[in-house]
Amino acid sequence: MNKLLSIVSLSVLFLWVSGCKEPVIDEGVLPFSEPATVDPSGGNWRTIVLKSTGDISVPQPDAITSDAYKSEFAQVKNGVASLEPEKITAINYWAVGGVTRWNQIARQLVAKYNTESGNPLDATNSPASAPFAARLYAALSVAQYDALVVAWRAKYQYNRPSLVDQGVITRAPVANVPSYPSEDAAVAEVSCQMLAYFFPNEAPWLKTKAAEHKQSRIWNGANVSSDIKGGEAIGAAVTTKVVDRLKTDRFSTANDPNNTWTTLLAKAPYDVKWTSLIIPTRPPILPLAGKVKTWFDSTAIAKNLSAAPPATTSASFQKDLTEVRTMADARTRDQSRIAAKWDDGTGTYTIPGHWNMITEEFIHQYRQNELRAARTYALVNRALQDGGTACWATKFTYFVPRPSQIDPTIKTATIISNTPGYTSEHATFASAATAVLLYLFPDEATTLNAQLTEATLSELYGGTSFRFDNEAGAKLGTAVGTIAVESAKADGAK
């Protein structure tokens, strides 16, 4: 009888265990809080693509004493009292911050479309490589920022009181700023349209997201529908201006449709020329991405481009080659970990996306409002894109081989990027982003410098670049980041 009991209880336990299915990934929960500042003078901050906020006119809203407003207001106020669970989920999702959420959505889409190499069934270069992603993140955050500066200007010009000041208790915390036009609607519209420009196939999904974002503000008790309409109009108008810039930034030919890179390769002033290490070989990733129009002073950036690296016959090259080989032969577990952590290859947010993720942590930690968050992203992402552009310009000037091309016994911890190694893209992106983040978050220097060091060395640990690739990349990135910081100092914020 005892035996029977044990069998029964074991079977029950067995069935119980097998009855629980797990999700693939556990999601963290982001806390939300009221922004630390409201930046009432934000409407005077310098815009990026717009010549001034005057480029876009925002009509005067109805007075709060008007019948139209009263009826809108009553609807919102009554709505907050009775919310279905799915509405609460939407409120909580977007209350984390529209700028942040759309940046996350952008990163997820980049990861989805960033399928270059890796998968042998798909032998084409990815449409979403690092230069593509850097440009997308920059365009998105610039558009968000310009739209928000326009929104802020109108907010404090018309001063329609916030709903909180009119006695509405919001479900999730909001910035107490004038409610017209809605900053969230501006962000939702501009983000949705910008991302649809980059990923036209995702347009229907993006529209659903944007509609939910806008609606969540009404459910939350933060905005009435005319606030939303005002914001929406700003978003649409700014998109047009940013898309105009994108059409003339020379990125459309970055993938080099006429294969001019082979001519550049023949002319390259380096003694051993780069070849693709992928089997079968493929054209490099976006060979002309170095010619893309920069966001910051192009003359200043051009002055900082890297000089020629040491020739393969030089003693200093041989020293660096020996270093990579020695490291690859006895790679520690920690070196493999660092290489993997910063790899950001196919199927990921890419390297610029990784730095957006790092930026997001600080935006949260410092409880930046929507406008300030957008400024942070716009600065970091323009520096990232310009850093990438300068890096690509260098790569496709010198065509320096990767270590494994010189010595095939060098095994790598990560897949070798299908681009010349000099300068290292990891080091360049990391230094450009860190220079800006150090300016924005000076108290985080310890954390930031630790990350910078790891990211800069990651390719050396992984066996995919030489120390001189990293050092030149770090120098180049820092130079571009510094140019970005100088520009930031004069944009009226702070």
Place this chain on the structure above:
Amino acid sequence: MRFIPFTFVAIVLLSLARQTHAQGLVDGFMRGDRKANLGISYSQETYDSYYINKTQTRDPNLGTVTSQAVNLYGSFGLGYDLDLIVSAPYIRTESNAGYRQKQEGFQDISAALRWEAYDYKFGKARLSWLFAIGYSMPLQNYINDDLIAIGRGSKNLDGRTMLHFKSGPFFLTGQYGYIRRGQVTLDHVVNYYDPDQLNSNSGSKVNVPDVTELIIRTGIVTKPLYVDAWFQQQTPYGEGTNIAPGIPFPTNAVGFSRVGATVYLKVVGQLGLTAGYSTTLDGQNIGKSTRVTGGLVIGRIAR
């Protein structure tokens, strides 16, 4: 969810492995009270094509992947109806094309308790009903997110039941089990894309899909000789992912069916030799591998 393994462990501490045991860690033969055997084996497993989901593919940048393993295995009779089985492998995996670094190290230690719950006799034939529960955990912090990783790094709990029939030298064993696999931490943050994912910043922890396992084994056993043929099928339980750029390998739903055979020959005294062969019939997110094994056994392999 995490308290379930704890409950299991609290009942009794034990275990069971995968991968290195082509035919499962536990068979239907009880060791016998205070009897023991100890085996050391070398195996080599190769594949030059693998399954992305269930589509067979080759990657010229990977070439042929070879895994060599040295495995220590022991079983001890704690009582006439209770055995303890322990195993630990050292593995080296490398590919012959491209520039991937080889992976090498101790994989997972596994231990299982096997209990013969019922024993029926029909004349000279015997039918026994057995249960086993096992636990396995990585022996070291090896790389778990790579196409040629030596393991997935999860801690696993395994529960299974077996029916074992023996008549004269002939035997037939069927077993069915469920392997619960714990979370693993990757070296990087997950960028996995899922439209239903609420927060994209999900950190580095991912879940490894659980599997169910069916093994059927038959053969003959005499004092100096043991021969078997077996079929093993692992099926992912729960959705999991498929091999693709950026998808963490541990989250892939892994399944396969394999067939194989084992031979044991007693050489002298307590010493015997074993040899084995197995091949993959089909799979899901796994290499289509073939394995050969050779080993030394002290004490009988089965009785």
